[in-house]
Amino acid sequence: MLEVARALVGCVVRHDGCAGAIVETEAYHQSEAACHAHVGLTPRTHILFGPPGRAYVYRSYGIHAMLNAVCEPEGVGAAVLIRALEPLEGLERMRERRGLERREDLCSGPGKLTQALGIELDLNGSDLAGGPIAIEPPPPDWPASDLIESPRIGITKAAELPWRFSAAGFRSVSRPWPPGLRDTVAPRALG
DNA sequence: CATGGGATTGACT
DNA sequence: GTCAATCCCATGC
Numbered sequence: 350m351l352e353v354a355r356a357l358v359g360c361v362v363r364h365d366g367c368a369g370a371i372v373e374t375e376a377y378h379q380s381e382a383a384c385h386a387h388v389g390l391t392p393r394t395h396i397l398f399g400p401p402g403r404a405y406v407y408r409s410y411g412i413h414a415m416l417n418a419v420c421e422p423e424g425v426g427a428a429v430l431i432r433a434l435e436p437l438e439g440l441e442r443m444r445e446r447r448g449l450e451r452r453e454d455l456c457s458g459p460g461k462l463t464q465a466l467g468i469e470l471d472l473n474g475s476d477l478a479g480g481p482i483a484i485e486p487p488p489p490d491w492p493a494s495d496l497i498e499s500p501r502i503g504i505t506k507a508a509e510l511p512w513r514f515s516a517a518g519f520r521s522v523s524r525p526w527p528p529g530l531r532d533t534v535a536p537r538a539l540g
Numbered sequence: 541c542a543t544g545g546g547a548t549t550g551a552c553t
Numbered sequence: 554g555t556c557a558a559t560c561c562c563a564t565g566c
Contacts, residue, residue: 375547383547393562410548411559417547430547460548470561503547523548 350376351512353420354429355496358516359487362416362434364466367442369434369456370491372516373523375501377417379426382506386426396474397426404482406463406473413460414469418477418484432459432513435521437488442467458523494518499527 354376361370377384379397385407386397396405397419405417405428417428434456436443443455443465456462463469468482477484495517500509502525515522517533 377547385547388563391563407547407562408560410546411561413548415547432547458548501547505546 350378350420350427350429353418354512354514357418357429357431357484358496358514359491359494361437361483361485361488362431362462362466363438363483363485364468364472364481365439365442367436367439367466369436369438369462369466370487371431371433372435372519372521373431373433374514375430375432376512376514377428377430378421381510383501383504383508383510384426384428386428390426394426397428399423399474402477404472404475404477404480406468406470408470409460414463415459416463416468416482430459431462433457433515433519433521433523434462434465435519436465453520455521457521461523492518495533497527497529497533 354374357371357374361368379386386394390398400423401420403419405419406414409415416431419428421427436452436455447455447465455465497515497517498511499513500511501513515527520534
């Protein structure tokens, strides 16, 4: 699962004419309390315990859809939360759906990227290879980038585990940025 | 069946 | 820095 969380950084998420490269993930596992699967098998979590390679999409704070990739074999509840993308294709479509212009604001958060790509709860359980959402290998010209490992954010339980993975050098990583990222991104243009 | 708490975001002081 | 919006579902009576 941690290996999947690291390997997904750089991969491309594609849906409904839009695509972006993953620049931030977080890992969740049934063995720790921040994971929805920690409570066991329920109607909400049964996707997490199913076969790997499917989407787990749920609503957060009544407003936002969160996209996860289920991992680990069937019977183990674990997933990787896709937290941020670097927009690659369909930028105008993303801007329409987000109501924003700046590239680095389109997908720089887990709720933002689902809004930008048009991903909603009806995609929960769909296959991530050949389904409506596709996850593909990194583009050939994708730059090699260091991974910054830091504690997961926005959670109250098991908050100490360093299971957040951010690609150095990308302004599209969600805020708050992990320690050290600031030193790896190009300064924003003045003006 | 009622309640409470989010793996967040954007607007505002 | 603070705060509200708002839906799903786990939990407890």
